[in-house]
Amino acid sequence: DIQLTQSASSLSAYVGDRVTITCRASQTISTSLNWYQQKPGEAPKLLIYLASNLQSAVPSRFSGSGSGSDFTLTISNLQPEDLATYYCQQTYSTPTFGGGTKVEIK
Amino acid sequence: EVQLVESGGGLVQPGGSLRLSCAASGFTFSSNWMHWVRQVPGKGLVWVSRINSDGSSTTYADSVNGRFTISRDNAKNTLYLQMSSLRVEDTAVYYCARVSLYCSTPRCSDAFDLWGQGTMVTVSS
Numbered sequence: 495d496i497q498l499t500q501s502a503s504s505l506s507a508y509v510g511d512r513v514t515i516t517c518r519a520s521q522t523i524s525t526s527l528n529w530y531q532q533k534p535g536e537a538p539k540l541l542i543y544l545a546s547n548l549q550s551a552v553p554s555r556f557s558g559s560g561s562g563s564d565f566t567l568t569i570s571n572l573q574p575e576d577l578a579t580y581y582c583q584q585t586y587s588t589p590t591f592g593g594g595t596k597v598e599i600k
Numbered sequence: 601e602v603q604l605v606e607s608g609g610g611l612v613q614p615g616g617s618l619r620l621s622c623a624a625s626g627f628t629f630s631s632n633w634m635h636w637v638r639q640v641p642g643k644g645l646v647w648v649s650r651i652n653s654d655g656s657s658t659t660y661a662d663s664v665n666g667r668f669t670i671s672r673d674n675a676k677n678t679l680y681l682q683m684s685s686l687r688v689e690d691t692a693v694y695y696c697a698r699v700s701l702y703c704s705t706p707r708c709s710d711a712f713d714l715w716g717q718g719t720m721v722t723v724s725s
Contacts, residue, residue, distance in 0.1 A: 526709040530645075537695055537715035538645065543702040544709055581645055585710040588659060589635070591645040 496520055498582050498592035506598040511572045515595045517582035519563040526586035529558055529567045532594075533578045541580075542567065574599055602626035602714065604696050609719030616686050616723070622679040622696030622716055630654070630674040633699040635712065636681050638692035638721075648694070649681065664690075686723045693718040 497520040507513050517527065525545035530538040540549045542558035545565055555570045569576055577599055582592040608620040622634070636648040649660045649670040658670050669682040679696050698714035 525704075525707055528709075528711045530712070532645075537717055538712070539715070540711055540713050543711040543713075544704045544707060547702065547704050549711075549713070583645075583712070589647045589650075589710075589712075591637075591647065594644045 496523060496584050496587055496590055498584055498590055500580075500582060500592040500595045502595050503593065504596040504598065506600050507572050508600045509572055509574060513569040513572050513576075513597060515567040515569075515580050515582075515597075517560075517565045517567070517592050519565075519584055519586075522562045523584045523586035525561045526584055527558075527560065527565045528583045528585065529556075530581045530583060531576075531578045532581065538581065569597070572597075572599070604698065604714055604716035606694065606696055606716040606719040609694065609721045611722045611724065612686055613725050614686060614688055614723055617682070617684040618686065618721060620681040620683065620694055620696075620719055620721070622681075624677045624679065624698070627698075627714075629672075629677040633710070634670075634672060634679045635697045635699060636670060636679075637695045637697055637712075637715075638690075639695070639718075640692045646692075650699075651679070683721070686721075688723050691721060691723045693720050 499518045527545045529542040532538040546558045557568045579594045579596045605623045635650040651670045655672045667685045671680045695718045696716045697712040699710045700713045
């Protein structure tokens with residue numbers, strides 16, 4: 495199985511900050527990498543597909559980049575409603591998820 | 601409304617069985633592969649199983665292989681997860697998820713674009 499490592503399990507930032515979340519794959523996965531947002535008590539929601547493409551209706555302050563084995567999710571201008579846990583997922587082979595990064599607002 | 605609604609969760613003793621259902625509406629259920637994903641409360645997402653659009657092909661995580669069976673009834677727009685020989689470590693919220701193919705030249709790949717609200721399974725004596 496392909497392992498995904500999100501190096502930060504949590505981070506804290508101020509409203510208006512730029513936040514970067516990283517995800518590293520144990521082998522190259524091209525751009526078969528998705529990002530999900532899970533707010534407390536809710537199901538996950540697709541934010542980014544194919545590493546850098548914004549899902550419909552997702553605010554443009556979210557962006558993704560990377561290819562191969564290193565990927566980044568960026569939230570520019572952090573908002574209070576962005577309090578959530580963010581997961582990366584690879585669909586290059588049998589799906590796996592990263593461990594998640596919890597974003598807290600200072 | 602496009603949605604997935606899970607049901608069937610509950611409390612079961614170790615070694616017992618349970619069948620989860622996921623009712624789909626608002627889209628052509630028979631066109632999509634479907635997956636089950638679970639999450640221990642407070643922990644991360646773990647992929648469990650998948651089934652192709654006509655039900656002829658299935659895949660399982662090693663942790664549930666041989667104990668869980670995924671199936672679907674396209675006439676009823678419903679996905680199932682039959683769980684047997686349940687263990688304490690199977691305790692989790694179980695989500696069903698729809699897969700759609702997304703393309704951005706020159707590549708295409710899957711993403712889980714619709715999720716149910718989840719159903720809690722508790723395995724305890």
